[in-house]
Amino acid sequence: QKEVEQNSGPLSVPEGAIASLNCTYSDRVSQSFFWYRQYSGKSPELIMSIYSNGDKEDGRFTAQLNKASQYVSLLIRDSQPSDSATYLCAEKSESNYQLIWGAGTKLIIKP
């Protein structure tokens, strides 16, 4: 059974520091990975997608993919209190377009 695993946290990071969120997956053939952010009481919103090995940067966010080790990570530089949320990692099943979701990591940025 395909699985995506995340540490549920909470992960507490001081304001201005780098927050590092990690995710491992079991399906070796997966090609597409996504990071969603979910504020309390809100719906998940896409912040990054990554398809190739290596790093992908978008503003303060960097997604990293290592297919050999089957992990995906999300780095948030210069973290702000507004980054406090739950971050969900997901991989896309190539056979049926479903997303396989991790349980999410709760991130707390302390002012």
Add this chain to the structure above:
Amino acid sequence: DAGVIQSPRHEVTEMGQEVTLRCKPISGHDYLFWYRQTMMRGLELLIYFNNNVPIDDSGMPEDRFSAKMPNASFSTLKIQPSEPRDSAVYFCASSDRNTQYFGPGTRLTVL
């Protein structure tokens, strides 16, 4: 684009009543997903459609749950009869074969 639209945003009902949740996907998206989210179980896929056709309903918990997509711009999720354990946030998401975009969700409380 207005994004994915869901109604109602909040629903409070009594055990045994019928509940109907509604979703309007983003125009042009050919995949529609219904999810349920609880603290205990996280984000669970209930059913998804491709071009209005149900593809996988293995996540539907019981026969009390049913979903329809009569056309490309409308879907419903119905619970009949509702039970207190159905209390959760129900999300609809639509996809262009790659990225899923979520609606604001319906918070259902069954008393």
